[in-house]
Amino acid sequence: MPKISEGQSFSNVRVSIKEGLTRPPKRFTEDTLLALMASAGAEETDRSVERRGIGTAATRAAIIEKLIKTGMATREKKSLIPTQNAIHLIAILPDALKSAQLTAEWENMLLRVEKGETSGETFLNGISAMITDAVKSNNAPKPEYAKLFAASAPKDAGVPLGSCPRCGAPVREAPRGFFCDERNCGFKIWSDGKFFTSKRKTPDAALVTVLLKEGRCAVSGLYSQRTGKTYDAVIVLDDTGKHVNFKLDFNHRDSGQYGGGLLE
Ligand SMILES: [Zn+2]
Numbered sequence: 001m002p003k004i005s006e007g008q009s010f011s012n013v014r015v016s017i018k019e020g021l022t023r024p025p026k027r028f029t030e031d032t033l034l035a036l037m038a039s040a041g042a043e044e045t046d047r048s049v050e051r052r053g054i055g056t057a058a059t060r061a062a063i064i065e066k067l068i069k070t071g072m073a074t075r076e077k078k079s080l081i082p083t084q085n086a087i088h089l090i091a092i093l094p095d096a097l098k099s100a101q102l103t104a105e106w107e108n109m110l111l112r113v114e115k116g117e118t119s120g121e122t123f124l125n126g127i128s129a130m131i132t133d134a135v136k137s138n139n140a141p142k143p144e145y146a147k148l149f150a151a152s153a154p155k156d157a158g159v160p161l162g163s164c165p166r167c168g169a170p171v172r173e174a175p176r177g178f179f180c181d182e183r184n185c186g187f188k189i190w191s192d193g194k195f196f197t198s199k200r201k202t203p204d205a206a207l208v209t210v211l212l213k214e215g216r217c218a219v220s221g222l223y224s225q226r227t228g229k230t231y232d233a234v235i236v237l238d239d240t241g242k243h244v245n246f247k248l249d250f251n252h253r254d255s256g257q258y259g260g261g262l263l264e
Helices: 030-039 060-069 084-092 100-114 120-137 143-149 194-198 205-214
Strands: 073-076 079-082 170-174 177-180 188-190 216-223 230-239 244-249
Touching: 030 060, 060 073, 060 079, 079 084, 084 143, 100 120, 170 205, 194 244, 205 216, 205 230
Parallel strands: none
Antiparallel strands: 073 079, 170 177, 177 188, 216 230, 230 244
């Protein structure tokens, strides 16, 4: 750089603009994520520790499956995409809990237990103290993050609409649909599920209540994509135990024998 000072002027300065596009970083695939998990925090882990990185060769794939099952990530072709909930969660989690260094520290401690340099009790007490502290000092999201959770917070644990056909636990309404209380059960009826959106209907609490109780419910004003008109039918809940499907029954639509009657 030539010497320049404030107030100096220059003539015949040639400038040009170079246009370009930046590319977002590549999404993780299962392979690239597994490789990163294997090396995460490995430098901080004692050389003689058997387990390095996050998880073990046997458990890493299951950790990714768990992220998908708990709604933290979705698969799009080969890529793993974090959900909005996951992005929000990462925003509020204390740094210590997000760091692979924590795993490394724990593995190092376990090695010391193995060598008899410290006791298992000391190790567990340490973890217990850390969790107690983390919960105490993070009992609410920071004000700047509070609004991230307003939309997804459960509606004050609304009244149960009925029993889950799979496990019997209560099913409640949430902002995006109706969900079984039992986290591992997985029974849910999405508000914007394909069956209903194609018929231009949004399942409401009244409809879901009857479906849970009777397994079917007469509904009017279903839209037909074929004719462009609306029709009445009985919607039958057809839960395979893995997927919640719906069927239409046209034979009993006028009988009115299925609770609920015709819902507008
Ligand atoms: Zn259930």
